[in-house]
Amino acid sequence: MRTTASVFLATILLGFIMLGADEVMAQSYMGNFCWSVTVTEYESGPITPVTFLSRFDVTHVGGASYALQGPAFPPEENPSILVGAAVVIGSDIYMTLTCTGTHPSKAWRNTGVLHGRINASSLNGTFYELYNSFNPSTRLFTPGYSAGTLTFVPCP
Numbered sequence: 001m002r003t004t005a006s007v008f009l010a011t012i013l014l015g016f017i018m019l020g021a022d023e024v025m026a027q028s029y030m031g032n033f034c035w036s037v038t039v040t041e042y043e044s045g046p047i048t049p050v051t052f053l054s055r056f057d058v059t060h061v062g063g064a065s066y067a068l069q070g071p072a073f074p075p076e077e078n079p080s081i082l083v084g085a086a087v088v089i090g091s092d093i094y095m096t097l098t099c100t101g102t103h104p105s106k107a108w109r110n111t112g113v114l115h116g117r118i119n120a121s122s123l124n125g126t127f128y129e130l131y132n133s134f135n136p137s138t139r140l141f142t143p144g145y146s147a148g149t150l151t152f153v154p155c156p
Helices: 004-019
Strands: 028-042 045-062 065-073 080-089 092-102 109-119 125-135 140-153
Touching: 028 065, 045 080, 045 140, 065 092, 080 109, 092 125, 109 140
Parallel strands: none
Antiparallel strands: 028 045, 028 140, 045 065, 065 080, 080 092, 092 109, 109 125, 125 140
């Protein structure tokens, strides 16, 4: 009977034999990338813009695909953690990210799914987010929407 570990090891060894070590180990850390996030709209419509920093560790996973993970720092809130993927298609980079966050000044917590589209040469673009907030005191969920711009900036 094969164990999970032995099947995993055999798969890795087969990959080295068939593809070569360089192709199997194609992932490479690209570095730390930062965007200034400006929220310009909520479900109720346009708002006075709110700007904050988002910082990602980016890993090239092969081909046109990248993995991203890191924090966003909304003002007067705990950092939100985002993880997801980006794919280069033509002259744009499309991102899908999930996020979670808590709010120290309020009772609620939230999760969200974001879609971003940035220009591959300027690294600037737009995003929208669909989210759900949960208030543990009232046990109520509230859906929401936000949208805005992403501006590539040097990381502090």
